[in-house]
Amino acid sequence: xxxxxxxxxxxxxxxxxxxxxxxxxxxxxxxxxxxxxxxxxxxxxxxxxxxxxxxxxxxxxxxxxxxxxxxxxxxxxxxxxxxxxxxxxxxxxxxxxxxxxxxxxxxxxxxxxxxxxxxxxxxxxxxxxxxxxxxxxxxxxxxxxxxxxxxxxxxxxxxxxxxxxxxxxxxxxxxxxxxxxxxxxxxxxxxxxxxxxxxxxxxxxxxxxxxxxxxxxxxxxxxxxxxxxxxxxxxxxxxxxxxxxxxxxxxxxxxxxxxxxxxxxxxxxx
Numbered sequence: 001x002x003x004x005x006x007x008x009x010x011x012x013x014x015x016x017x018x019x020x021x022x023x024x025x026x027x028x029x030x031x032x033x034x035x036x037x038x039x040x041x042x043x044x045x046x047x048x049x050x051x052x053x054x055x056x057x058x059x060x061x062x063x064x065x066x067x068x069x070x071x072x073x074x075x076x077x078x079x080x081x082x083x084x085x086x087x088x089x090x091x092x093x094x095x096x097x098x099x100x101x102x103x104x105x106x107x108x109x110x111x112x113x114x115x116x117x118x119x120x121x122x123x124x125x126x127x128x129x130x131x132x133x134x135x136x137x138x139x140x141x142x143x144x145x146x147x148x149x150x151x152x153x154x155x156x157x158x159x160x161x162x163x164x165x166x167x168x169x170x171x172x173x174x175x176x177x178x179x180x181x182x183x184x185x186x187x188x189x190x191x192x193x194x195x196x197x198x199x200x201x202x203x204x205x206x207x208x209x210x211x212x213x214x215x216x217x218x219x220x221x222x223x224x225x226x227x228x229x230x231x232x233x234x235x236x237x238x239x240x241x242x243x244x245x246x247x248x249x250x251x252x253x254x255x256x257x258x259x260x261x262x263x264x265x266x267x268x269x270x
Contacts, residue, residue: 046075111182115157116256119179120249122159123222123231126166132226133166134176134206136191137256141217147178150189157182166224176209176221192216196237203239210234220255222248 049071056064107115119135126133136143151172155161157179165172165187175188193205194212210221211234221234232241233251243251 107182115182116252118157118159122162124245125163126224127229127231130229131166132206133224134210135222136176136178136213137220138180139218143217143219146189147186150175150186152186153184155184157184211239
């Protein structure tokens with residue numbers, strides 16, 4: 001074994017170290033780039049197919065192996081089409097010099113509780129004044145492509161700020177606010193309308209847009225009706241209506257769970 005290792009050992013000079021470091025940084029940035037999009041879920045699906053394909057070959061399951069070979073041949077053509085938004089965004093960020101950027105950290109418990117309270121307080125104010133609003137909270141599946149349709153803000157979430165955004169006849173009133181972490185990523189964003197024919201007829205474009213985003217991602221949407229002031233939450237293609245303050249707070253705490261409570265910035269994020 002020692003003789004074998006000595007044969008494959010490659011001398012590590014400064015050029016090799018630079019080469020490895022550059023590749024590691026680029027791979028890390030690519031992972032962080034697709035983390036903000038639906039590509040993550042697609043990659044998970046591809047990983048499952050890869051495992052199935054390998055198991056079929058190991059267990060000599062000829063029919064499954066034959067099918068998987070046809071699937072992989074199809075993927076060579078389909079993958080550039082499936083990942084077209086992510087590839088375009090990566091090239092755009094590279095051209096703008098934004099490829100090597102700092103990525104946000106997860107929320108800690110205190111920031112999470114503060115976020116919930118600000119969202120509940122804002123929803124109550126908007127509801128009492130019958131001001132229509134559409135607020136999307138990003139979860140696991142990224143919604144970067146929809147963030148780019150609006151005006152980028154990158155501001156801390158506060159009820160006062162959100163209420164001002166949705167004041168009628170202001171530039172950002174129409175469209176959705178998208179929240180990433182404890183920050184407002186963008187406002188005035190365009191969301192995809194749901195094509196579900198079973199949606200109640202009295203629900204307008206705002207509700208259809210909220211439901212539509214939940215059909216293509218796992219985002220949680222808070223909707224305030226301009227006509228009735230009713231507060232609704234869209235999640236997984238379903239709409240929960242007429243939420244009061246207590247019910248809304250409990251729902252948000254249940255669905256927007258803290259995944260980690262990091263209070264430091266690792267050296268590779270600085």
